[in-house]
Amino acid sequence: MKAALSRSTRLDAKWLVIGGAVVIAGVLALIPLVFLFWQSFFTPQVADNPAVFTFGNYRLAYGSPETLRTLFNSLKFAFGAACVSFAIGTVLAWIIERTNTPFRKFFYAITIVPLIVPSILFTIAWIFLASPKIGVLNVALGSLFGVTKPFFDIYSMGGMIWVDGLHYSTMAFLLMSAAFRGMDPSLEESSLMSGAGIARTMWRITLRLAFPAIVSTLLILFVRALESFEVPALIGLPVKLQVFTSSIYEAIEQYPSQIGLASSYSMLLLVITSVGLYLQSRVSSGGGKYSTMSGKGFRPRVVDIGKWRYLTAGVFVVYFLLIVALPFAVLLWSSLQKYYRTPSLAALHHLSFDAYGYILHLSTLRHAVVNSLLLSFGCATAVMLLSAVICWIVIKTKLPGRWLLDNLASLPLVFPGLVLGLSFMIVSLKVDIGIYGTLWILLIAYITRFMPYGMRYTTTSMVQIHKELEESAAMSCASWSATFFRIVLPLLKPGLLAGWIYVMIVSIRELSSSILLYSPGSETVSIVIWELWQNGQYVELSALSVMLVLALLALVMLLQWIGAKFGVKANHA
Amino acid sequence: MLNVQGLNTEYVDGNNVRVRAARDVSFDVPEGKLFTLLGPSGCGKTTTLRSIAGLERPVDGSISVNGVTVFSARDDTFVPPNRRKFGMVFQSYAIWPHMTVFRNASFPLEVGEKKYSKREIEAKVMRVLTAVGLDHVADRDATRMSGGQQQRLALARALVMEPKLLLLDEPLSNLDAKLRDKMRFELKRMQRELRITTIYVTHDQEEALALSHEIAVMKDGQIVQKAAPRAIYDLPNCKFVADFVGTTNFIDGRVRDCEGDDGNVLIESSIGVIAVANAVSCRPGDEVVISVRPENVMVHESLDGVSARNVYTGTVAAKVFLGETLDFQIRIGEQIVLARVHPSHKTPVGETIHFSIDAGSCIALASQKA
Numbered sequence: 001m002k003a004a005l006s007r008s009t010r011l012d013a014k015w016l017v018i019g020g021a022v023v024i025a026g027v028l029a030l031i032p033l034v035f036l037f038w039q040s041f042f043t044p045q046v047a048d049n050p051a052v053f054t055f056g057n058y059r060l061a062y063g064s065p066e067t068l069r070t071l072f073n074s075l076k077f078a079f080g081a082a083c084v085s086f087a088i089g090t091v092l093a094w095i096i097e098r099t100n101t102p103f104r105k106f107f108y109a110i111t112i113v114p115l116i117v118p119s120i121l122f123t124i125a126w127i128f129l130a131s132p133k134i135g136v137l138n139v140a141l142g143s144l145f146g147v148t149k150p151f152f153d154i155y156s157m158g159g160m161i162w163v164d165g166l167h168y169s170t171m172a173f174l175l176m177s178a179a180f181r182g183m184d185p186s187l188e189e190s191s192l193m194s195g196a197g198i199a200r201t202m203w204r205i206t207l208r209l210a211f212p213a214i215v216s217t218l219l220i221l222f223v224r225a226l227e228s229f230e231v232p233a234l235i236g237l238p239v240k241l242q243v244f245t246s247s248i249y250e251a252i253e254q255y256p257s258q259i260g261l262a263s264s265y266s267m268l269l270l271v272i273t274s275v276g277l278y279l280q281s282r283v284s285s286g287g288g289k290y291s292t293m294s295g296k297g298f299r300p301r302v303v304d305i306g307k308w309r310y311l312t313a314g315v316f317v318v319y320f321l322l323i324v325a326l327p328f329a330v331l332l333w334s335s336l337q338k339y340y341r342t343p344s345l346a347a348l349h350h351l352s353f354d355a356y357g358y359i360l361h362l363s364t365l366r367h368a369v370v371n372s373l374l375l376s377f378g379c380a381t382a383v384m385l386l387s388a389v390i391c392w393i394v395i396k397t398k399l400p401g402r403w404l405l406d407n408l409a410s411l412p413l414v415f416p417g418l419v420l421g422l423s424f425m426i427v428s429l430k431v432d433i434g435i436y437g438t439l440w441i442l443l444i445a446y447i448t449r450f451m452p453y454g455m456r457y458t459t460t461s462m463v464q465i466h467k468e469l470e471e472s473a474a475m476s477c478a479s480w481s482a483t484f485f486r487i488v489l490p491l492l493k494p495g496l497l498a499g500w501i502y503v504m505i506v507s508i509r510e511l512s513s514s515i516l517l518y519s520p521g522s523e524t525v526s527i528v529i530w531e532l533w534q535n536g537q538y539v540e541l542s543a544l545s546v547m548l549v550l551a552l553l554a555l556v557m558l559l560q561w562i563g564a565k566f567g568v569k570a571n572h573a
Numbered sequence: 574m575l576n577v578q579g580l581n582t583e584y585v586d587g588n589n590v591r592v593r594a595a596r597d598v599s600f601d602v603p604e605g606k607l608f609t610l611l612g613p614s615g616c617g618k619t620t621t622l623r624s625i626a627g628l629e630r631p632v633d634g635s636i637s638v639n640g641v642t643v644f645s646a647r648d649d650t651f652v653p654p655n656r657r658k659f660g661m662v663f664q665s666y667a668i669w670p671h672m673t674v675f676r677n678a679s680f681p682l683e684v685g686e687k688k689y690s691k692r693e694i695e696a697k698v699m700r701v702l703t704a705v706g707l708d709h710v711a712d713r714d715a716t717r718m719s720g721g722q723q724q725r726l727a728l729a730r731a732l733v734m735e736p737k738l739l740l741l742d743e744p745l746s747n748l749d750a751k752l753r754d755k756m757r758f759e760l761k762r763m764q765r766e767l768r769i770t771t772i773y774v775t776h777d778q779e780e781a782l783a784l785s786h787e788i789a790v791m792k793d794g795q796i797v798q799k800a801a802p803r804a805i806y807d808l809p810n811c812k813f814v815a816d817f818v819g820t821t822n823f824i825d826g827r828v829r830d831c832e833g834d835d836g837n838v839l840i841e842s843s844i845g846v847i848a849v850a851n852a853v854s855c856r857p858g859d860e861v862v863i864s865v866r867p868e869n870v871m872v873h874e875s876l877d878g879v880s881a882r883n884v885y886t887g888t889v890a891a892k893v894f895l896g897e898t899l900d901f902q903i904r905i906g907e908q909i910v911l912a913r914v915h916p917s918h919k920t921p922v923g924e925t926i927h928f929s930i931d932a933g934s935c936i937a938l939a940s941q942k943a
Contacts, residue, residue, distance in 0.1 A: 471628050472667035474654040475740075476681035476730065483655075486684070490671040 014480035021389040022405055028448040029411040032423030036270075039426045040263035057260035062268075066242075071268075074226060074243040077160055077236075081228070082221035084165025089172025089217075092319065097180035099305045101312040107320075114170045114323050116552045118509040119230040120529055121545045125327030126163045127234065128334060128538075130154040136330055139342045155239045164231040166323060172221055179213035212283050219280035223273045227416030229512035234533070244269045245418050245512070252422065252516060259426060266419040274414045328549065335542035355543035365528055365544070371439060372524045376507035379446040380500045386447070387454035387499070388492055391462045392484070396470065406455075413452040417512030420449050425516050437519035445513045450503045457502065461495025494563075501559045508552065574770050575602040575625070575738060580634035582620050594620040595631070596794040602787075605768040607761075611781040612791035613817065619742060621791075622774045626661055626740050627654035638738055658685075660731030661740040664747065666723045668715045674726055675711040678702055681734045701729045704763070721752045728760075732767070739764075739771040745780060757783055778818040782806060790814050810853055812938050815864040822870070822910050824863045825940065831855040837932045844885050844905045847930065852937040860940040869934035870912035872901060873927040874920060884929045885910075889922050903928060 043054050061067055092111065096104050114122070129137050132150035141151045153159060187209060191201040232246040242250075244265055251262040305312065333343050335355050341347040359365060387409065393399060394406045412420065424445045428436035435441045469491065473483040489496070511526040518527050525548060532541035580598040583591050595617040602608040610618035623629040625636055627643065635645040638659075643652040669677055679698045682689050689697070702708045705725040710718065718726065724744060731739060744760070745753045761784050764771050775781055781788050782802040789799040790813075798810045809815035812823065826842035833839040837848040838855055840863060849863055873879050887905030894900075899916040902909050903926055912928055920926050 466665055466667065468663040468665050468667035469669060471626075471654070472661065472663055472727075472730070473669075473680070473684075474628065475626060475657075475659060475661040477655045477658055477685035477734065478680070479655055479684065482684040486680075487669060491669070493671070 017389055017481075017484075018393055018399075021386055021393070024386060025390055025405060025409045025451070028444070028451065029408045031427060032415070032420060032448065033270075033411070035426045035430060036263050036266055036419070036423040039260055039430075040267055042260050054260070057258075057264040060261055061264040067265075070242045070244060070247050073157070073236075073241060074269075076157060077164070077232070077243050078222050078225035078228075080157070080161035081165040081168065081225035082218055084161055085169045085172040085221050085225075086176075086214075086218055088166065088169035088319070089174075090176045091315065092169070092173045093176035093180055095312045095315065097177050098302060099309060099312055100302050101305075101309045101316070103313060103316075107313075107316045110320055110324065111170055111173050113553075114167060116505060116509075116556055117167075117324075117327075117549060118511065118526055118529075119167060119228070120234070120511055120526055120533075121331070121549065122167045122327060123163055123230045123234045124529075124533060124541065124545070125331050126159075126166075127154055128330045128542075129326060130159065134340065134342055136333075136342055155235060155241075157241060160231050160235050160241065163235065164225055164228050167231075168221065168224060169323070171224070172217060175217040175220065176213065179210055179217070182213075183209055216280050216284040219276050219283065223276040223280070223414075226269065226273055226276070227418075227512075229416070229418050229515075245416060248418055248422065249515075259422070262422055263426070266416075266422060269416060269419060270414055273416065277414055328546075331542045331545045331549075333542075334539055335546050337539050340538045355539045356547070358540050359544045359547065362528075362540075364523055365525070367521065368523045368525045368528045371442075371522060372508050372526075375439060375442055375446060375524060376504045378443055379450060379507045380503040382443075382447050383450050383454035383503050384458070384496045384500045387451065387458040388462075388489060388496060391455060391458040392488060395459065395462045396465075396467070396488075409455050410452045412448045415449065417449060417510065418516065420445055421513035421516035424448075424513070428517075437522060439522050441517050442514055442522060442524070445517055446507050446510060449510075449513055450506060453503055453506065454499050457495050457499025458492060461492050465491050497563050501556070501563060504559065505552070505556065508555075574604040574606075574639060575608075575772070576635075576637045577601075577621070577625065578635045580621060580624060580631050580636070582617070582624055582629060582631045584620075594794055595624065598634070598791075598794070598796055600789055600796065600799060602770055602772065604770055606786040607764050607771040607773055607784055609773040609775060609781040609785040609788045610791055611775055611778060611788050611818070613776055616791040617794035618774045618776075618791050620794075622740055622742055622772060625738075625772060626659060627652060627657050656686075658734065658736055659738045659740055660734065660736035662724075662727045662731050662742065662744045664743040666727040666744075666747070668718075668723050668726055670716045672715055673711070674702070674707060674713050674715055674718070677715050677726055678729045678733050681730060685734060697733055698729075701733045704732070705729045720748050721756060724748060724756060725759075728763075732769070737770065739769050741771060741773045743775055744773075746775070746777070753780075760784065782818070790817060792817075807934075808851060808936060809864065809938070812862055812864070812941050815936070815938060820867055820911070820913075822865045822867060824865065824908060824910070826861055826863055826937075828852075828855060828857050828859045828861055828937070831857060835932075838937055840937060843908045844887075844910070847935065848883055848932040849935040849937045850933040851935065853939055855937070861937040862940045864936050864938055865910075865930055866934065867900070867911040867913040869931060870903075870910060870914075871929045871931075872903075872912050872914045872918055872920075873929065874918075876927055879927070879929055882929075883932060883935075884927060886925060886927050889920055889924055889926050892922055901926070 040057055041053055041055065043052050043056065095101050096108050101107070127135075129135055130152040132138060132153045132155065135150065135152060135154065138150040138152055142148060154163070183206070188201055188205055191205045192198075196204060227245065229245045229249070232241070232243045233249060235241075236243060237246050237250070248262045248265050248269075251258040251265065334340050336351045336353070337347065338350055338352050338354055341350070390405060390409050394402045415423070424441055425436075428441050435444070465488065470483055470487060473487045478486070509526060510524070511530060514524050514527055515530065518524065523531075529541055529544060529548075532538075532544065578599050580595050581593065582595045583593055586592050598617070598621050600608070610621055612618045620629060624631045624644070630651055631644065631646065633646045635647065636643050637645075638657075642650050643657055644650060669680070672680070675698060678701060679694050682694045682697060699708055699711070702711055705728055707722060707725055707729060710722070715723070715726065724747075727744070745756055748756060757780060764784070773781070773784060782805070785802055787799065788802055788805050789796045790805065791797065792813055798805060798814045800808075805814065805818055809818065815821050816823070824842050824844060824847070826840040826847065828838060829841045829846065830839040831852075833848060835848070837850055838852045840847050840849055840861060842863065847863055852861070876884065885905055887903040887910065889901055890904040890909060891902040892899060894916065897916070898913050899918055901912040901914060901918070901920075903912060910928065
C-alpha cells in the first residue's frame with residue numbers, strides 16, 4: 001500500500017456516476033430554457049423563409065391590450081383557484097387533524113382519490129354537470145324549481161375557478177394537514193395554561209405558527225393554477241376567456257404556428273412562476289425559527305367538537321359527492337348512452353355498451369395504453385435513480401457548487417407543462433437528433449418535468465440516513481459504489497418507492513407537455529381523451545374515462561400494496 | 574504500533590469561520606494496548622479518532638500504523654478509509670436496518686478487497702457472533718435488537734475482518750447505566766483476550782479509568798495529560814484534569830515552605846496550613862490550588878486518637894445520602910469541603926465535625942488565576 005494509493009486511483013465509478021448525474025441534470029434543466037429564450041426573438045420558419053431575429057414577438061405579445069386582459073385573467077384565475085383550494089383544503093385538514101369527526105381515517109383515504117383522476121377528466125365531468133345547456137345539475141335543478149334559466153354557467157371565470165380550485169383542493173389538504181401535524185401541541189397547551197382562551201390561542205398562537213405554512217401553501221397553489229392548462233383550454237377557450245396557457249396553445253395551433261409568439265408569452269409566465277416559487281422557498285426556509293415545521297411528528301391535540309362532528313362529517317360527504325361521486329356518476333351515465341343525453345327516465349331505456357365496444361376496438365388506444373405505461377414506468381425509474389444520485393451529492397458530500405446542482409434539478413418546477421412542451425418542441429425542431437415525434441422526446445420532457453418531485457421525495461429520506469451508516473460501510477472496506485448500491489439505495493427504498501409511485505401516476509395523467517410533443521404513433525391515453533373531446537365523441541370519451549379511472553385506481557392500489565410489502569420495512573434508527 | 578504525529582485538523586463552521594479542532598496531537602500506542610482519548614465535548618477527541626479512521630482529512634501531521642503511513646500532510650498521502658482496514662464502532666452503532674444480524678456482520682467480508690468463499694464467510698461471521706453472544710439471533714432483523722445487542726453487533730462487525738486497529742467512538746454512551754457497567758466489563762475482557770490495539774474515545778471518566786492501559790486527557794484540541802489510569806486519577810498535572818477526572822475538592826493556598834518536615838510541602842490556605850506530599854512545581858510564595866479527593870477526607874466525630882497533622886474542624890452544611898456512600902458538605906470559614914464517607918456516620922446537619930487529610934493524597938497544582 002504505502003503512498004502508492006494516490007488520489008487518482010479513486011476517480012473511478014464514483015466520479016463517473018456523479019459526473020453523469022450532474023451533466024444530465026444540467027442539460028435537462030438548462031437546454032429548454034435557453035432554446036425558449038432564443039426562439040422568442042425569432043420569426044417562425046415557414047417553408048423557404050428562414051427565421052430572422054426580431055423583437056416582433058414581444059411587440060405583438062405585449063403591445064396589444066389583449067395581453068393585458070390575458071394577464072389580468074391569468075392572475076384572477078390563479079388567485080381565485082388558489083383561494084378556493086386553500087379554503088376547502090384547510091377546512092378538511094382541520095377536520096381530519098384536529099377534530100373527533102367520525103370516520104376520519106376513511107375520509108383521509110378518499111381525499112387521495114382526486115389526485116389520481118386526470119385533470120382533463122375532472123374538467124369534462126364538470127362540463128357535463130354544469131354546462132348551461134346540457135349540464136345535469138342545471139337540468140335537474142331547473143325541473144325541480146320550474147325555472148328555464150340555468151343555475152350554473154361553467155363557461156365563466158367563476159366556473160373555471162370552481163373546477164380548478166375544487167380539483168386541487170386535495171393538494172391544499174395534504175400541505176395543510178402536514179402543517180397541522182407538524183405543530184407541537186405543547187405550544188398551544190402552554191398558551192392555554194397561561195390563561196388564554198381557545199379563540200385567543202387560535203389567533204395569537206396557532207395562526208401565527210401556521211403563518212409560513214399558509215403563505216407557502218397559497219403560493220404553491222397560485223403557481224400551480226397559473227400553470228393549469230386543461231381547465232382554461234376546455235372551459236375558457238370556447239368563450240374566449242384567455243389565460244396565458246391557453247394563449248400559448250392557441251398561438252401554436254394556428255397556421256402558421258406562432259412559436260416565437262408563444263415563446264414570448266411563455267417568458268412572462270416563467271417570470272411570474274419563478275417569482276412565486278422563489279417567494280415560496282424564502283417563506284418556508286425563513287420559517288426556520290418556527291420550529292413547528294421541523295417535520296417531527298407530534299400527536300396533535302384533537303378537539304372534542306361535540307354534536308358539531310356530525311356537521312363536519314356531512315361536510316366530507318358533500319365534498320366526496322362534488323369531487324368523486326358526481327363527476328364519476330355523470331361519466332358513467334354518459335358512457336352508457338348511444339349519443340349524449342341528460343339523465344331521465346326516457347333516456348334510461350337507451351342504455352347500451354356500444355361506446356365501450358368502440359373504445360376497446362380503437363387501435364390508437366391500444367398503442368396509447370402501451371405508450372403511457374412505457375413512458376410512466378421509464379420516467380419514474382429514471383427520475384428516482386437520477387434524483388438519488390443528485391440528492392446524495394447535495395446532502396452527503398461537501399463538493400463545492402452542490403447547491404447549484406440542487407437548484408438545477410429543481411429548476412423545471414417553474415416550467416408550466418405547456419411551456420416545457422413548447423421548449424422541447426423548439427429543441428427538437430432546431431437540433432435534429434431524430435427524436436421529434438418519437439416517444440423519446442416525451443420521455444425526456446417527462447423526466448425533466450417530474451425531476452423536482454423525485455428530488456423532494458428523495459431528499460426527505462436522504463436526510464434521515466445517519467451519516468455513520470455510510471461511514472461504517474467505508475470502515476468495513478466498502479468502495480464507494482458498494483456503499484451506494486448496498487447501503488444508501490436500500491435505505492432510501494421506502495422514499496424512492498413512494499416517489500416512484502407518485503411520478504408514475506402523474507406521468508400517466510400528463511397532458512399539457514404531451515399535447516405539443518406527440519405525433520401519430522406516440523399518443524398517450526390523455527391525448528386520446530383530448531382528441532375524442534375535440535371530435536365531439538363525448539359518449540366514447542366517457543366510456544374511456546370510466547375505464548381509465550377504474551384502471552388507475554386498481555394500479556394505485558397495486559402499487560400501494562407493493563410499496564407496503566417491500567418498502568416500509570426499513571426504519572431508520 | 575500506531576503513531577500519530579503533530580496532528581492538526583480544521584473545519585469551516587456554519588459562519589464560515591475556520592475552527593481548529595485538534596492541535597498538535599501526538600501519541601504512540603504500543604501493540605495490544607487500549608488507549609483512551611478522554612475529554613469534554615468539543616475537545617477534539619472524536620476528530621482525532623476520525624482522522625485515524627480516514628473519515629476526516631487533517632491539514633497537518635502524519636499517522637502511521639505498523640510503520641505504514643496512512644496519512645502524511647508532507648507527502649500528500651491519504652489512504653481512504655475503505656483501504657485502511659481498521660474496525661470501528663460508531664456512537665450510534667450504525668447498524669444497517671435493512672439487513673439481518675448475519676448480513677450486517679458479513680458485509681465487511683463481502684465488499685473488501687480480499688475475496689472469501691461462502692463457507693469462509695459463514696465460519697468467520699459465526700465465530701465472531703459467538704464471541705459477542707449473538708450467534709443465536711443471527712437470522713433476526715437487525716432493527717429488532719435491543720441497544721446492548723446492537724452495540725455487540727457493531728463490535729462484531731468491526732472485528733470480523735480481524736483489523737490491526739480497533740476504533741471505538743463512545744460505544745457505551747447510548748446504553749442505560751446498568752447495561753453500560755456490564756458492557757464495560759465485556760469490552761475489557763474481549764480486548765484483553767484478543768490483544769487488539771484499540772483507540773477508545775469517551776467523555777466518561779469512569780469508563781476511561783476502567784478500561785484503559787493509558788489515557789490522554791484532551792482539552793481545546795490539545796492533549797493536556799497522558800498517563801496510566803491510576804496516575805491520571807492520583808496525580809493530575811493540572812486543575813482541569815483533577816476536575817474532569819473524578820470529583821475533587823479545590824482549596825486555594827500559597828506555598829510557605831517547599832521542604833517542610835518529612836519532605837512535605839507546607840501550604841497556607843483558608844482552612845489552615847496543609848502539608849502536601851505531591852506538587853507539580855514548588856517555589857515559596859507561589860499561588861497554588863490543592864486537590865483532595867472527597868474519599869480521602871477522613872471524618873471524625875471526636876478528635877480522640879487522631880494524629881495532629883492536617884486536622885481541621887468545621888460544621889456540617891448539608892448531607893446527601895447516595896446509598897453506598899454518604900456525602901458531607903463541611904463548612905470551614907468560606908470554604909466548603911466535600912467528604913465521601915461510609916453511610917454509618919450520623920453527625921446531624923449544623924453540628925461541629927472534624928476531618929483529617931493524609932498528606933500523601935493531596936496534590937498542589939498551579940493556580941490558574943491570572
